[in-house]
Amino acid sequence: AQRVTQPEKLLSVFKGAPVELKCNYSYSGSPELFWYVQYSRQRLQLLLRHISRESIKGFTADLNKGETSFHLKKPFAQEEDSAMYYCALASGGSNYKLTFGKGTLLTVNP
């Protein structure tokens, strides 16, 4: 069974500090991983996907198959980064589904 673990429910940093939101996964196949974000009073939306290897809003995430991790990082946090972050794993084929972690609430303090 596939599983996504986000060990931190809450993460608080100061503006300008580096931030890392942890995500570990369990999946027997080749994983496809995503980070979704939910800002206050907004709907859940895609932040980035590992296959794109892109940086969005200064965030990056690298898939580490050896450690089965997909941590989200940003070198200098901004107050507007405060939000709920969900790591998600997509399985393939006829059993496709997107499995989410429980989320990490990031608070960036001024």
Next chain:
Amino acid sequence: EAGVTQSPTHLIKTRGQQATLRCSPISGHTSVYWYQQALGLGLQFLLWYDEGEERNRGNFPPRFSGRQFPNYSSELNVNALELEDSALYLCASSSLGYRNTEAFFGQGTRLTVV
């Protein structure tokens, strides 16, 4: 372009009743997904519909069911409501049920069972 829309935004039912939640996907999207977001449990996958057929379901009892209509909109039905069914129900849509496809989410329906 209109996003994924869900109705109603709030729903209050008593235990044992049935609830019907509705979702309209983004135009052109054929896949619809339903998730339950209960307090402390995160997003739990409920159902996936594509081209009018149920393709996959999560670990929920059969009283959670749904359907997808020819226009790709979808209904989620919850029968014999229990108190623990109280949660935010999110609908998402994508153009294809493929792994690399972005899922677009609605604002959700808050179901309260009393």
